[in-house]
Amino acid sequence: MSTGTLYDKVWDLHCVGDLPGGSTQLFVGLHLIHEVTSPQAFAALRDKRLTVRCPERTVATVDHIVPTTSQARPFADPLAEEMLSTLERNCEEYGIQLNGLGSGRQGIVHVIAPELGLTQPGMTIACGDSHTSTHGAFGAIAFGIGTSQVRDVLASQTLAMNKLRVRRISVDGQLADGVSAKDLILHVIRVLGVKGGVGYAYEFAGTAIEALSMEERMTVCNMAIEGGARCGYVNPDQVTFDYLKGRVHAPSDESWQRAVAWWRGLASDGDAVVDDEMVFNAAMIAPTVTWGITPGQGLGIDERIPALEELDPGERPIAEEAYRYMDLHPGTAIAGVPVDVCFIGSCTNGRLGDLRAAAAVAQGRHVASGIKAFVVPGSEQVARDAEAEGLDRVFRAAGFEWREPGCSMCLAMNPDRLEGRQISASSSNRNFKGRQGSASGRTLLMSPAMVAAAAVHGHVIDVRRLSLNPVKA
C-alpha cells in the first residue's frame, strides 16, 4: 500500500474510526450539493428523523437543470422548477448556504467551489456528482457519491469509505503549442483505458503537470473519473496558493501564513511509496479527439479511426458498437469529420481560461454556415470576467451564442440538447450514447480551442493549423 503520499496524509487526518464492515468512517470537510442528487437524500433524512449535522460545512448551488437562455422564474419546465424550489426549501429549512441564480455566485458546482475559495488543499470533499474529482486539483481528496451517501454526509458529516490504492501519473516535458490540459487527460485515458483507474486514486505529477495553471489542473482532475479513478489530485504548490489568495472563503491575514505552511507539508513526500506509476512524455501528446462512445476512444488529430485488428481483443466489442452508433468507419481520418453543433462549457472546460482559448480561435473568424455554436460560462463569475474582457463580444461577432451559466448540453437536463443524429464537437467530458440529450446524438470530445476551430470550419480540424488572435482586455 502507498505511504507518504498526499492521499495517505489526508486520509489519515480524516479517519474517524473503523466501521464493523471493515470500511473507514471518513470525515467530509466540505459537502457540495445541487438540485439533482439531493432531494431524495433530504427526504430520507426526514424519514429517519435525522437532521443536518454540519450545515456550515455544506454548500449548495443549482446547475444541472438551469436553462441557459432565460433564467426567469418560474422556469418553463415545471419539473426543473420543482427541483430548484425543492433545493431552496431544503437549504432554507436546514440553514445551508445556497448560491442561487443571480446571487453572483451561482454556477456549476465544480466551478464555483474553487472560485469562492471553498476548495482548499488537504480537505476531503464529497458531492453527489462524479466530477467532484475536479477539486483534487488543489490537493484535496474529492470524490463523487450517490444519493444514499449524500444522506449519510448530511446526517453525520462522514462517509463509509474504503481506501484506494495510489497510482502516480507522471507527465514530464512540455506540451506543444496548441495542446491543452484536455488533450493531456484524453491521451492518458486513451492509454490507460476507461477502467484502468478502478480502485485507484490518480496522483498527477511531473513537470508538465506542475506547469499547468489551476484551471488546467482542474480539467485534468475532472476527467480522472472518466479513466475509472474515483479521484485524482495534484500536490499543492505556489500555483495553488496564488490562485487561492484573496478568494472569499480562503484564509486571510495571519491564518493565511499558517494555512500555506500546513498545505505545503501535505504534498507527497520525496520518498513516498505509490502502488503503481505510469510515465508519459508531454511532447508526444497531440490535440486529441474522441471518435467513439467512451472517453477512452480517443485519437491524435492526425490519426485515423482504428480498424478492429489494430485494437486489443478486449476493446473490440465496444469499438464495433462505436462504429455502428457513430456511423464512423475504420480508416477514416478524424480530421475532416463534419459536425453540426459546437458546445463550449461544462465543469471540464467552462472556466475563464477555456473561454479565452476558444475566443482566440473565434476572433476574426465566423462560425461556418449551418453550424450551431454556443458558449456557456461555468459560473456567473466566469461570465462577468469574460464579459469584462470582451470575450462575449468576440464570440457573438463570430456567430456563437453567448448563454447564461449552467451545465448545459454536457448532460442535457435542460433545454440544450442534440436533435436526432446530430454530431457535436463538445468541450465536455462524456461521449456516451445519448449523453447530450438525443438517444441517437453523437459526441466528439475535444478541447475548447478545438471546438471553436471545428465551429468555424464545420468539421474537425487541427487547431495548430490556425493562427490565434488572443483577445486583449
Add this chain to the structure above:
Amino acid sequence: MSTFPNGSIPQIEGRALALQGEDIDTDRIIPARFLKCVSFDALGGQVFADDRAELNGEHPFDRSEFQGAKILVVNSNFGCGSSREHAPQALMRWGLRAVVGVSFAEIFFGNCLALGIPCVTASPDTIESIQQAVLAAPDQSLCLDLSSMRLASSSVDWAVAMESGPREMLLSGRWDATSQLVENSAENKALMARLPYLNDFITA
C-alpha cells in the same frame, strides 16, 4: 413487485437476466432526462429507456422470459460514468436484487451496496458461461449465496467473489451505514477539534 432489500442478505434466489456488453454506463442505465425528479419512485419503468426503444421490444429488459428476474448478469466496468444513484435505484425498482459481472465502476458498486444490492464478480470466462446458461434456459432459478460465494442453478455452480468488507456488511445486515455513522458523533467531534482547516490552521 417484491419488497426492497432489508436486514441481513445471505442469499438472493430467482431467475436471471443476461445483459451483454462492456462499459455500460449510467447514462444508458437511466438517461439523464429521467433525473428530473425529486423521488426515485418512477424510475423502474425507465431503466435502459433509450436502448429499449432502439431495440423495439427485443431488449432483455423487455423480453417476456426475463420479466421478474432478480439477478442481472453483466460484463466488465458495468455502471461507469455518473455517480447518479438513480441507476441502481432504477434497476432495483425494476425488480433486480443482485448483479453478477466481470467488474463494476466504483461509485456504482458503492451505491448498490448502500441499497442492499450485492455486486459480485467472476472471471470473463465464468461470466460468459453464466450468460450462456441464462440465455439457454431463462426460466431456471439461480441462487446467489454470499456465505459460500457461489452462484448455483440446479445443474451447475460457479464461484463468485466480493471483498470481505462489503460482503460482511450484507451478511450482517449493516449495509445501511447511516445509523453507525451517526452513532460515532463523539469521535467525530474530537476529529473536528484537531483538523487544522477547521481551527484557523493552528497545527501545534
